[in-house]
Amino acid sequence: MLRLNKITITHFKNYDFTSFEFPENVVGICGLNGKGKTNLLDAIYYCCFTKSYFSSTDQLNINFEKEGFRLEALFERQGDLQKVICIHRGAVKKEFSLNDIPYEKYSKHIGLFPAVMIAPDDIELITGSSEGRRRFVDTVLSQVDAGYLQELITYNKVLQQRNSLLKKMEDGKGDLITVLEILDEQLISPGKSLHAKRKVFLTKLIPLVQQFYKQISNNAETVSLEYISQLNAYSFESLLQAYRSKDLLVQRSNAGIHKDDIGFLLNGQVFKNIASQGQRKSLLFALKLAEFEILKFNKGFAPLLLLDDVFEKLDDRRMQQLLHWVCNENQGKVFITDTHRERLEEAFEKLGVAFQIVEL
Ligand SMILES: Nc1ncnc2c1ncn2[C@@H]1O[C@H](COP(=O)(O)OP(=O)(O)OP(=O)(O)O)[C@@H](O)[C@H]1O
Numbered sequence: 001m002l003r004l005n006k007i008t009i010t011h012f013k014n015y016d017f018t019s020f021e022f023p024e025n026v027v028g029i030c031g032l033n034g035k036g037k038t039n040l041l042d043a044i045y046y047c048c049f050t051k052s053y054f055s056s057t058d059q060l061n062i063n064f065e066k067e068g069f070r071l072e073a074l075f076e077r078q079g080d081l082q083k084v085i086c087i088h089r090g091a092v093k094k095e096f097s098l099n100d101i102p103y104e105k106y107s108k109h110i111g112l113f114p115a116v117m118i119a120p121d122d123i124e125l126i127t128g129s130s131e132g133r134r135r136f137v138d139t140v141l142s143q144v145d146a147g148y149l150q151e152l153i154t155y156n157k158v159l160q161q162r163n164s165l166l167k168k169m170e171d172g173k174g175d176l177i178t179v180l181e182i183l184d185e186q187l188i189s190p191g192k193s194l195h196a197k198r199k200v201f202l203t204k205l206i207p208l209v210q211q212f213y214k215q216i217s218n219n220a221e222t223v224s225l226e227y228i229s230q231l232n233a234y235s236f237e238s239l240l241q242a243y244r245s246k247d248l249l250v251q252r253s254n255a256g257i258h259k260d261d262i263g264f265l266l267n268g269q270v271f272k273n274i275a276s277q278g279q280r281k282s283l284l285f286a287l288k289l290a291e292f293e294i295l296k297f298n299k300g301f302a303p304l305l306l307l308d309d310v311f312e313k314l315d316d317r318r319m320q321q322l323l324h325w326v327c328n329e330n331q332g333k334v335f336i337t338d339t340h341r342e343r344l345e346e347a348f349e350k351l352g353v354a355f356q357i358v359e360l
C-alpha cells in the first residue's frame with residue numbers, strides 16, 4: 001500500500017510555505033482558477049519522479065519572487081514511513097534525498113513511489129507527435145524496470161554524441177567514420193534491449209487498453225493498437241547500415257528506437273483522424289488506467305493517482321464509473337482537483353467512500 005500522508009511546499013510555483021495532511025485515501029482539492037490546484041498535484045508528482053509533470057525546466061518551478069524551492073513528502077509504503085526531500089537552490093544542482101540519504105543519481109528514485117497523472121493536456125498523447133507516446137511507454141517501463149531506465153539513459157547519451165558527430169562530418173569521409181562505427185556499436189546493445197522490452201510491454205498494454213476502452217465507452221466500436229518500430233522487421237545493425245548515407249546527408253540519426261510509435265486505429269482507420277472528442281478522452285483514460293494496472297501488478301500495490309480537472313472531461317455517468325473504479329476497487333490513494341466543491345462532495349457521497357476536501 002502506498003500513501004502520501006503529508007507534503008510541505010516551500011516557494012514551489014505559487015506556494016509560499018504550506019503543509020497539507022492527507023489522512024483520507026480520497027482527497028478532493030478545490031479552489032478557483034489559478035489557486036494552485038494543479039501546482040499541488042505537480043508538487044506531489046515531483047516528489048515521486050524528481051521532476052515536474054508540466055515544466056521541463058526547474059527554473060519555472062521556483063516561485064518567481066524566490067531563489068529556490070523545497071518539497072518534503074512523507075509517504076507510507078507497505079507499512080514503512082518514508083521521507084522524501086527535494087531542495088533546489090537555483091543555480092546549483094538540486095538535492096534529492098530519501099530518509100535523509102542524498103541520491104547520487106536521481107534515477108535511483110524512479111519507481112519507488114509510483115504515480116499516474118491525468119491532466120487536461122494529456123490528450124496530446126492521442127493527437128500529438130510520437131514523442132509523447134514514447135515518453136508514456138518510457139515512464140511506465142522506467143518505474144517497473146530500473147535496468148530499462150539505465151539503458152534508456154545510455155541510449156540517449158550515445159544518440160546525442162552520434163548526432164553531434166554527424167554534424168561535424170561534412171563529407172562523410174575520413175577518420176570520423178571510425179568514430180561513427182564505434183558509436184553505432186555502443187547504440188546497438190541498449191537499442192535492441194529497449195526494443196525487446198517495449199515489445200513485451202505493448203503485448204501487455206494493448207489488451208488492457210482495449211478492455212478499459214470498452215468499459216468507459218458504451219459503443220461497440222473497437223479500438224486497436226500496434227507497436228510501430230523499425231526494429232520490428234529489421235535488425236538494428238542492418239538499419240544503421242541502410243540509413244548511413246541518409247544520416248550523413250541530413251546530419252541526424254534516422255534509424256533506431258527513438259523513432260518508435262504506437263499506432264491507434266478505430267474500426268480500422270487512423271484513430272485521431274476520425275475519433276470524436278469523447279472517443280479521444282475515452283482512449284486517453286483507457287491508456288492511463290492500463291498504466292495504473294500495470295504499475296499495480298508489478299509493484300504489488302496501487303500507485304498514487306493524480307487527476308487534474310477530469311470532471312471537465314467526462315459526463316457524470318462515466319465519472320462515477322471511473323471514481324468507483326479508483327476509489328472502491330483499488331484502495332489506492334487518489335487526488336482529484338475541481339473548481340466546484342459541491343460537485344466533488346456530491347460525487348464522493350454517492351460512492352459512499354470516506355474522503356477529505358482541501359480548499360485552496
Ligand atoms: N514559478 C511560479 N511562481 C509564482 N507563481 C507561479 C509560478 N508558476 C505558476 N504560478 C502561478 O500559479 C498559478 C496557477 O496555479 P495552478 O495552475 O495550480 O492553478 P489551478 O488552481 O490549477 O487553476 P485552474 O483551475 O485554472 O486549473 C497561476 O496564477 C500562475 O501564475
Ligand SMILES: [Mg+2]
Nearest residue numbers: 037038308309
Ligand atoms: Mg489547474
